[in-house]
Amino acid sequence: MTPAPQPETLPLWIARLAGDQPTMGRQHGALIAEAGGVDRALDHYRDMPERMLVGNGPGVATRLARAAVTAGKELYLARLDRDRVPELRARSIAFMEAAGKTARDARYVGVMDVFQGVVGLAGRLGVGPFAPRARALAMAAAQPACSTVVAWGAASAGGVVRHARNFDFPGIGVWDAAPTLVLCAPDHGLRYGFVATRGGDVPVVTVFNEAGVTVTSHTRFHREVTVGGAAVIDLVHEIGRRATTLAEAAAIAAERPASVTWGLAVSSARERCAVSLEIHAGRVAVVEPAPGADFLTVANRYRHPAMQDGQVASSAAWGLHSDARERRLRQLVAAAAPGGGADSDALMRMLSDREDADAPGVRRHLGGVLAAPYTVHSVVVEPETTSLLLAVGPAPASEGPFVRVRWAWDGPVGAWELGDAGLAGAGITVEPVAIDGVSRDDAGRWTSEAVRLEQTTRDPDAIAAALERAITAAPDDPSLRLGATWSQLRRGDGVRALAHARAGLVRETLPYRRAQLLMGARAPRWSPATPRPRPGCGASSTASAIPTPPTCRPGRAPTAAIRGGPGAAAPEAHLGLLDAS
Numbered sequence: 001m002t003p004a005p006q007p008e009t010l011p012l013w014i015a016r017l018a019g020d021q022p023t024m025g026r027q028h029g030a031l032i033a034e035a036g037g038v039d040r041a042l043d044h045y046r047d048m049p050e051r052m053l054v055g056n057g058p059g060v061a062t063r064l065a066r067a068a069v070t071a072g073k074e075l076y077l078a079r080l081d082r083d084r085v086p087e088l089r090a091r092s093i094a095f096m097e098a099a100g101k102t103a104r105d106a107r108y109v110g111v112m113d114v115f116q117g118v119v120g121l122a123g124r125l126g127v128g129p130f131a132p133r134a135r136a137l138a139m140a141a142a143q144p145a146c147s148t149v150v151a152w153g154a155a156s157a158g159g160v161v162r163h164a165r166n167f168d169f170p171g172i173g174v175w176d177a178a179p180t181l182v183l184c185a186p187d188h189g190l191r192y193g194f195v196a197t198r199g200g201d202v203p204v205v206t207v208f209n210e211a212g213v214t215v216t217s218h219t220r221f222h223r224e225v226t227v228g229g230a231a232v233i234d235l236v237h238e239i240g241r242r243a244t245t246l247a248e249a250a251a252i253a254a255e256r257p258a259s260v261t262w263g264l265a266v267s268s269a270r271e272r273c274a275v276s277l278e279i280h281a282g283r284v285a286v287v288e289p290a291p292g293a294d295f296l297t298v299a300n301r302y303r304h305p306a307m308q309d310g311q312v313a314s315s316a317a318w319g320l321h322s323d324a325r326e327r328r329l330r331q332l333v334a335a336a337a338p339g340g341g342a343d344s345d346a347l348m349r350m351l352s353d354r355e356d357a358d359a360p361g362v363r364r365h366l367g368g369v370l371a372a373p374y375t376v377h378s379v380v381v382e383p384e385t386t387s388l389l390l391a392v393g394p395a396p397a398s399e400g401p402f403v404r405v406r407w408a409w410d411g412p413v414g415a416w417e418l419g420d421a422g423l424a425g426a427g428i429t430v431e432p433v434a435i436d437g438v439s440r441d442d443a444g445r446w447t448s449e450a451v452r453l454e455q456t457t458r459d460p461d462a463i464a465a466a467l468e469r470a471i472t473a474a475p476d477d478p479s480l481r482l483g484a485t486w487s488q489l490r491r492g493d494g495v496r497a498l499a500h501a502r503a504g505l506v507r508e509t510l511p512y513r514r515a516q517l518l519m520g521a522r523a524p525r526w527s528p529a530t531p532r533p534r535p536g537c538g539a540s541s542t543a544s545a546i547p548t549p550p551t552c553r554p555g556r557a558p559t560a561a562i563r564g565g566p567g568a569a570a571p572e573a574h575l576g577l578l579d580a581s
Contacts, residue, residue, distance in 0.1 A: 002469055004442040004445030004446050004449070004469070004473070005445055005446070005449050007172075007173045007176075007177055007394040008177060009176070009177050009178070009179075009392065009393060009394055010037050010177060010178040010179075010198065011392075011417045011418040011419065012179050012180070012181065012390070012392050012403060012405075012417070012418040012430065013032070013035055013037075013178070013179070013180045013181075013198060013415065013416075013417055013418075014180070014181045014182075014183075014405070014415065014416050014417075014418075014423070014426075014428055014430075015027075015028060015031050015032070015180065015181075015182045015183070015414070015415040015416075016182075016183045016185070016411050016412065016413055016414060016415075016426060016428075017182065017183065017184050017185065017413060018184075018185040018186075018413050019185075019186070019187060020087070020186065020187045020188075021087040021088055021090060021091040021186065022087065022090040022091050022093075022094040023094075024091060024184055024186065025090070025091035025092060025093070025094035025095035025098070025201055026094040026095065026097075026098045027098075027413060028095050028098070028182065028201050029094065029095040029096060029097065029098025029099035029100075029201070030098040030099070031414070031415040032099055032180075032198055032199065032415070033098065033099045033100050034415075035198070035415060035417065036198075037178045037198035037199065038099045038100070038101075038198055038199040039199065040174050040177065040178065040198070040199065041171075041174055041175065041178070041197050041198060041199030041200055042101065042105060042108065042199050044171060044174040045108050045111050045171070045174075046105075046108055047070075048111060048170060048171075049069055049070075049073045049111065049114055049115070049118075050066045050069045050070055050073070051455070051456060051458075053065075053069050053118070054066045054069055073114055075227075076110070076113075076114050076117060076227060077107040077108065077110050077111070077114065078107065079227045079228050080107070080110040080113055080114075080227075080228075080229075080231045080259055081106070081107040081110065082228075083228050083229060083230065083231070083259070084230075084231055084234055085230075085234045085237075085238070088233070088234050088237055089106070091201065092106035092109055092201060093106045095201040099199070109201075109202055109231070109233050110231050110233070112169075112204070112232060112233075113231050113232055113259050113260050115219075116219065116220070116221065116225065116232075116260035116261050116262065117225045117227070117259065117260045119221045119312065119314060145168035145219060145299070145300055145321065145322070145325075145372060145374075145576070146165065146166060146167055146168050146169075146216070146217070146218045146219060146299065146300065147165065147166045147168075147297075147298075147299050147325045147326075147329065147351070147370055148163070148164065148165040148166075148216045148218065148265040148296075148297065148298040148299075149164050149165075149295060149296070149297050149298075149329045149332075149333060149347065149350060150162070150163045150164070150214075150265060150267045150274035150295060150296045150298075151164075151294065151295045151333060151341065151342050151347065152267075152272045152273065152274070152294050152295070153272060153294030153341075154294050154337055154341055155293075155294040155295040155333050155336070155337055155341050155342065156294070156295075156341045156342055156343075157340055157341045157342060157343040157346075158341070158343075159272070159341070160269070160382065160384045160385075161212070161214075161267050161268070161269040161272060161273075161274070161382075161383060161384065162342070162343075162344055162347055162380055162381070162382050163208075163214040163216065163265070163267045163274070163380070163381045163382075163383075164344075164347035164348065164350065164351055164378075164379070164380040164381075165206060165216040165265070165351075165377075165378070165379060166351050166370060166371075166372070166375045166377070166378050166397075166398055167205050167206070167216075167375065167376055167377035167378070167397075168372045168374050168375050168376070169374065169376055169377075170374065170455045171197075171374075171376050171455075172373070172374055172376060172394075172395045172448055172451060172452035172455065173394070173395075173452055174197065174376075175197040175200075175376040175377060176197075176376040176377065176393070176394050176395045176397050177197075177394065178197050178198035178199070179195065179196075179197060179377070179390065179391075179392050180195070180196050180197055180198055180200070181193065181194075181195055181388075181390070181405060182194055182195075182196065182201075182203075183407060183409070183411075184203075184241075185409070185410075186241055189241035189242055190209045190210050190211055190240070190241050190242065190243075190244070191209065191210045191409045192207060192208065192209035192210070192240040192241050193207070193208055193209075193407070194206060194207045194208075194240070195377065195379055195388075195390065197376075197377075202233055203233070203236060203237045203240055204217055204232055204233040204236040204237065205217060205377060206377070206379050206381065207236050207237070207239070207240040208240070208381050208383060208388075209240050209241065209243070210409050211243070211244040211245075211268075211270065212268055212269030212270050212383040212384065213239070213240070213243045213244065213245075213246075213249060213266065213267070213268050213269075213383075214266070214267045214269075214381045214383060215236050215239050215240060215249070215264055215265070215266050216264070216265045216298075217232055217236055217262055217263075217264055218262065218263035218264070218265065218298055218299065218300055219261075219262070219263075219300050220261040220262055220263045220278065220279070220280070220300060220301075220302060220311075221261060221300075221311065221312045221313060221314070221318070222261040222280040222302070222307070222310050222311050222312060223310040223311075223312055224261065224280035224281045224282045224310055225259070225260045225261060225280070225281050226257070226259055226260075226281040227259070228259065229256065229257045229258050229259035229260075229281060230256040230257065230258050230259060231259055232258070232259075232260075232262050235252075235253055235256075235258060235262070235264070235279070236264065238252050238255075239252050239253065239264070239266065243266075244270075245268060245270070245271060246266055246267075246268050246271060246273060246274070246275050249264075249266045249275075249277065250266075250275070250277055250284065250286050253277050253279060253284045254283075254284040257281055257282075258279045258280065258281055258284075259281065260280070260281065261279065261280045261281070262279045263276055263277065263278050263279070263298055263300070263302070264276070264277040264279065265296065265298040267296075267383075269383035269384050273289065274289065274296040275287060275288050275289075275296070276296065276298045276303065278302050278303065278304050278307045280307065280310075283306070283307075285304035285306055285307050286304075287303045287304050295330075295333045297326045297329040297330055297333075298326075299322040299323075299325045299326045300318070300321075300322040301319060301322045301323065301326075314574075314577065315574070315577055315579040316512065316579070317368075317512070317574075317577040317578060317579035318577060318579075320368055320512055321367065321368040321577065322368075323368075324356050324357050324358065324367075324368030324369075325357075325368055325369070325370055327357035327358075328353060328355065328356065328357040328368075328369070328370060329350060329370070331357055332350040332353060333350070344380040344382055344387075344389040344404075345389070345433070345435045345436070347380045347389075348378065348380055348389055348391070348398065348402065348435055348438065349435060349436075349437050349438055350370065351370055351371065351375075351378050351380075351398040352370070352371045352378075352396070352398040352399050352400075352438045353369065353370045353371060354369050354370070354371050355369065356368050356369055356510060358509075358510060359509050359510055362476075362477075362478070362507070362509075363474070363476075363477060364477055364478070364479040365443050365444055365447040365470060365474060365477055365479055365480055366447060366479035366480060366482070366483050366575065366576075366578050367479040367482075367510075367513065367578045369479075370398070371396045371398050371399060371444070372396060372576070373395060373396060373444070373447045373448040373450070373451040373575075373576070374395060374396075374448070374451050374455075374576060375395055375396040375397050375398050376395050376397055377391070377397055378390075378391040378396075378397045378398035379391065385406070386406060386407055386408070386409070387404060387405060387406040387407075388404070388405050389402055389403075389404050389433060390402065390403055390404075390405060392418075393440075394445075394448070395448045395452075396444055396448060398438075399438060399439065399440045399444060400435065400438055400439075400440070401432065402432070402433040402434075402435055402438075403418065403430050403431060403432055403433060404430070404431050404433050405428065405429070405430050406428070406429045407427060407428045407429075408427030408428070410427065411426045411427035411428070412425075412426055414426060416428070418430055441473060441474070442469070442470070442473035443470045443471075443473035443474035443477065443480070444470075446466050446467070446469040446470035446473065447466075447467070447470045447480065447483075449466045450463050450466035450467045450470065450483070450487075450575060451575050451576060453466060454575050454576075460487065460490045460491045461491060463487050463490075463575070464484065464487040464488055464490075464491055464493075464496075467480060467483050467484045467487050468484065471484060471500075475503075476507060478504045478505075478506075478507045478508035478513065478517075479513070479578060481500045481501070481503050481504030481507075481508075481517070482500075482501075482504050482508075482513060482516055482517055482520070482578055483575050483578060484496070484497075484500040485497050485500045485501045485504065485516075485517065485520035485521075486520065486573030486575070486578075486580050487573070487575070488500060489520065489573070490573060497520055498520075498521060500520070501517045501518070501520040501521035502521060504517045505517050505518070505521065513578070516578070516579065516580065519580070520580075
């Protein structure tokens with residue numbers, strides 16, 4: 001068997017900054033330029049909308065589509081940049097210039113908002129003649145996900161607040177390949193820190209401050225979007241440097257209308273509680289824990305009744321995924337309570353879980369599970385001990401390896417890599433941690449490789465080959481069979497698509513997934529010119545891996561389709577959502 005890919009991962013890089021916001025941006029840029037690794041993130045996110053929405057294929061139509069996406073992206077980013085908080089915009093510019101880039105590159109911190117806006121816009125256009133293209137646009141843009149669980153009281157060992165999150169986002173081999181921890185001591189406001197990647201001065205994904213407030217951001221989709229307004233990086237940054245309570249965090253989020261749609265999980269160690277701030281361009285709503293609950297789960301669906309009207313989804317699978325991850329987290333927290341509650345290790349084990357809440361006992365690598373192939377950042381923050389448990393390996397990051405970082409809020413300005421002797425003198429300690437029950441497997445590595453290819457080259461043959469190798473490592477996983485069904489239909493190989501669909505149906509119990517497999521199973525249409533499956537050519541309906549002997553030439557099915565008759569095109573599929581349109 002071909003070994004699973006082992007992406008290069010740079011050592012954890014830790015920086016401490018101080019001064020006003022532009023000064024801290026300048027310090028960060030200069031320090032990371034010296035350390036290296038800044039180009040990978042910027043190069044990836046600079047043209048990510050074009051790659052995700054259009055791809056890099058040949059042809060005049062593709063070039064025209066890329067040009068259109070580029071023009072729209074630049075207009076959107078320019079407007080977001082214009083509306084940013086002046087000193088935070090100045091910080092981003094100072095960072096880029098000190099890192100050897102241009103001031104214009106600072107606008108790419110708004111790329112996350114662009115994706116939210118694309119799906120919201122598609123939701124508005126998803127009627128009448130625009131519906132098919134709007135659905136395809138939303139499907140392509142709906143890559144981010146994310147899961148958070150905050151525990152305290154009886155749900156948490158010792159009763160302290162612990163805030164755990166998976167960050168699921170395009171950037172496999174980029175974000176996860178170069179983790180960073182940045183501590184900031186501003187001239188005005190609270191001291192705060194954030195976890196990011198080399199090249200990202202972005203206090204937005206996971207942010208925590210000296211008052212014990214922690215914030216994690218989550219994708220939401222809603223029709224209430226606007227081109228102007230506050231970018232999510234500024235919303236979270238402001239909460240991180242100013243909020244001492246949950247009420248203050250909510251008030252800060254409501255100060256300026258947001259550009260697009262987000263959910264912010266906010267916890268307070270002092271208050272021993274957490275809330276979800278649900279945001280779109282029209283309002284901010286606060287979702288509190290269930291009565292008597294001592295935990296909160298947050299994923300990607302609006303929960304406040306006032307926010308649900310106008311909520312959109314790229315496909316039915318988007319809602320199914322989000323709901324399944326929240327249900328699974330609730331199951332896991334409930335299971336930990338009788339033993340005294342979850343500590344940081346237990347919460348990280350939850351983030352690495354691969355079971356669907358509705359299909360216990362089945363280990364999955366795709367679909368509505370917590371350890372997603374595009375989980376590029378996993379962390380558990382424990383504010384009361386000024387420590388965090390951080391994953392520092394490739395996607396899915398929640399499978400490790402891990403380090404526990406402890407820090408003092410006071411210390412010298414500077415930067416250190418894991419293992420540097422100067423860390424102790426900076427008031428920072430980093431210790432490797434082994435977590436029982438968490439390990440990597442080849443199936444997970446190959447699945448992440450398949451999704452990485454879908455997010456970058458979009459090479460159908462390479463994607464299909466990576467999924468075949470994942471299936472060899474985990475032949476009993478029905479989610480891989482569904483992903484392989486769509487990937488083979490995209491290639492036009494109806495023989496293999498049919499074999500994978502049949503193999504998946506042997507073990508799949510989730511109704512929506514069975515329906516998708518049945519759609520794939522009926523897609524191939526055989527004609528005299530299209531050979532039927534033959535022994536040794538991928539025709540097996542068992543759950544074993546499907547070999548492709550060099551002498552075997554699988555039959556092609558040019559008429560593969562979910563709807564329509566002969567000659568219909570293969571479906572547009574989305575590996576992250578495990579869905580097709």
